Amino acid sequence: MTESRVLPRKDLIAVLIFAALILLVLPLALEPFRLNLVGKYLTYGFVGLGLVLCWGDAGILSLGQGIFFGLGGYCMAMFLKLEASTPEATKIQSTPGIPDFMDWNQLTALPWFWRPFHSLAFTIAAVPLVPALLAFVIGLAMFKRRVGGTYFAIITQAIAAILTILIIGQQGYTGGVNGITDLRTLLGWDIRTDHAKLVLYFVSGGLLIACLLAAQLVRRSKLGRILVAMREREDRVRFSGYDVANFKIFVFCVAAALAGIGGAMFTLQVGFMSPSFVGIVPSIELVIFAAVGGRTSLLGALYGTLLVNWAKTTFSEDLPQLWLFAMGALFIAVVVAFPNGLAGLVQDSLAPVLARLRPQRAELRPTAPTVVDAAEQGGVR
Amino acid sequence: MTEPADFLLAVEGLTVSFDGFKAVDDLSFYVDANEIRVIIGPNGAGKTTVLDLICGRTRASAGSVRFRGRELTQLKEHQIVQAGVGRKFQTPSIYEDLTVFENLEISFPRGRSVFGALAFRRDAPVRERVREVASLIFLEPLLGERAEALSHGQKQWLEIGMLLIQDPALLMLDEPVAGMSVSERRKTAELLRRVLRDRAVLVIEHDMGFVEDIAHRVTVLHQGRVLSEGSMQHVKSDPKVVEVYLGH
Structure with a gap:
């Protein structure tokens, strides 16, 4: 028997449909302002992919993904801010050549940790690596000591709160509560024009598809099945000779890196980054997006993110005071009635229909390979 | 002493x-x-x-x-x-969401590090060994089934199989x-006698x-x-x- 394809055809078609939607249908159908909004939503989709691996598969609920989204976003914002703070552009400051908020806070030199962000290459590397590094440290401290479940969720939430307070408190270094604003150019290319936003939308969408495929490869590998096994029977995995903590650290780092990429694309498309994307509330919102779509389905999480954000924008335009209640209700509904979210609903209602449509094909297949085929398919759900 | x-x-x-x-x-x-x-x-x-x-x-x-x-x-x-050293727990401890094949495959002693698991390929030796063990534990016809669907006795056999594939x-x-029925008990005794050698x-x-x-x-x-x-x-x-x- 030959090794099966890298991705089964069913999954490939689903990815293509999603790619066509975000790279073809939406750009044609929406005006630039709306498309830019969708671009912003899609950056949350990166976080959703990470949550599916980390929470849906491995059962590790992180209520602090905003930390990593924010870190990635801040890395990108620091680069853009430095580019916008040339000595000529800031010559009215008492110290020209440093970002404006530093000057307002009586800083007279660029802090050491800002210096490497003069380099775009460093910044691009830092966007996934800084979040992953922090996730590694948190993971090492927690998972090696077998802290998990609710305790882990609470700790991630606490870290999100700490980081927000830190960013707001150190405003000379971070821009404080306003964040890092007034970002203009990327290597001299103005990112504020409609055309630039369109280009960035496609870059962001393309990256999202690439990350989606990478996440699917991880899920198809034995590592993906070990994550599911860990969620169900951690002890059994441990007593099958695996160091469970290492797998948890790995998947948490991957989720953090994905969130970081999302954050950087957010900064590029929205033009600023602030602590309001780091704290507890945005972190929980990110979890809700994934939960509504379906925490065990990568595409489900992406559709969920798009839908909830679309609803959020629509609601907030007409009935802003009701949105928070609507979102709370949505979350409760998902948890109580549809634990697998929209993807679960679709699966339950569509799978029987599809099965009825293709009875002959199943009969044509010889019996022996079916068993192994089914076993091989089983890795992806 | x-x-x-x-x-x-x-x-x-x-x-x-x-x-x-x-x-x-x-x-x-x-x-x-x-x-x-x-x-x-x-x-x-x-x-x-x-x-x-x-x-x-x-x-x-x-x-x-x-x-x-x-x-x-x-x-x-x-x-x-x-x-x-292999250990079977008192209550069947298997991965219900995975297939019987995958349950056995995870227990196969190769690719146990994070990156080893990422690079793990389901090659011929793995498939042969999984089949061999599956036939030993009476589960070969059920390789593609989700483990959730197995009976209590079959789950116990599966966990024994997951240990055997480690060759401890x-x-x-x-x-x-x-918790096994009389006939399952008899089959288990037979299974153990066969596999407990060596x-x-x-x-x-x-x-x-x-x-x-x-x-x-x-x-x-x-x-x-x-x-x-x-x-x-x-x-x-x-x-x-x-x-x-x-x-x-």
Whole structure:
């Protein structure tokens, strides 16, 4: 028997449909302002992919993904801010050549940790690596000591709160509560024009598809099945000779890196980054997006993110005071009635229909390979 | 005392106390290679705790566990598994959301590091070994089924299969026939007799018929200590054993 394809055809078609939607249908159908909004939503989709691996598969609920989204976003914002703070552009400051908020806070030199962000290459590397590094440290401290479940969720939430307070408190270094604003150019290319936003939308969408495929490869590998096994029977995995903590650290780092990429694309498309994307509330919102779509389905999480954000924008335009209640209700509904979210609903209602449509094909297949085929398919759900 | 290296497993002076209560108290016993040893004893005698101590699930307060001359008490669980000790839990502990094939595949001893698991390929040796073990545990026709769909007995067999695929030198089974129907029990005894050759086995079991069927030697535990040890005949006629365990 030959090794099966890298991705089964069913999954490939689903990815293509999603790619066509975000790279073809939406750009044609929406005006630039709306498309830019969708671009912003899609950056949350990166976080959703990470949550599916980390929470849906491995059962590790992180209520602090905003930390990593924010870190990635801040890395990108620091680069853009430095580019916008040339000595000529800031010559009215008492110290020209440093970002404006530093000057307002009586800083007279660029802090050491800002210096490497003069380099775009460093910044691009830092966007996934800084979040992953922090996730590694948190993971090492927690998972090696077998802290998990609710305790882990609470700790991630606490870290999100700490980081927000830190960013707001150190405003000379971070821009404080306003964040890092007034970002203009990327290597001299103005990112504020409609055309630039369109280009960035496609870059962001393309990256999202690439990350989606990478996440699917991880899920198809034995590592993906070990994550599911860990969620169900951690002890059994441990007593099958695996160091469970290492797998948890790995998947948490991957989720953090994905969130970081999302954050950087957010900064590029929205033009600023602030602590309001780091704290507890945005972190929980990110979890809700994934939960509504379906925490065990990568595409489900992406559709969920798009839908909830679309609803959020629509609601907030007409009935802003009701949105928070609507979102709370949505979350409760998902948890109580549809634990697998929209993807679960679709699966339950569509799978029987599809099965009825293709009875002959199943009969044509010889019996022996079916068993192994089914076993091989089983890795992806 | 004999040189401990002669034994596959040498447990000496093993003690663990939980809040002052000694669940296992200065316990010593030795298991030869290829020996089938059954541990019996009343509830709360510390049987499961002994297995937990050997496989690293519980840390010993004192004493040593040497396996092929190597001290296990300082190793982590996965290192103990990699040293060649397999452990089956009392309730079937399998991955319900995965297929029977995947359950066995995860237990295949290759690609156990993070990046090893990422790079793991389902090649011919893996598939052959999975089939071989599946046919041994009567589950070959069910390889593509989700493990959730199996009966209680089949789940127990699957977990035994997951251990066999690791090919451990010491296999520890905690009540392998508990909750099984009579016919499943018979099949399990047959399965164990076939697979227990060429390795040492440590079994906890209450079913005396089953014990008599498979045991080479029996260790009777009582209040964390060895009450009696020897052949089933010897143990059965020991008045102390009759008093605390068999007499009831």
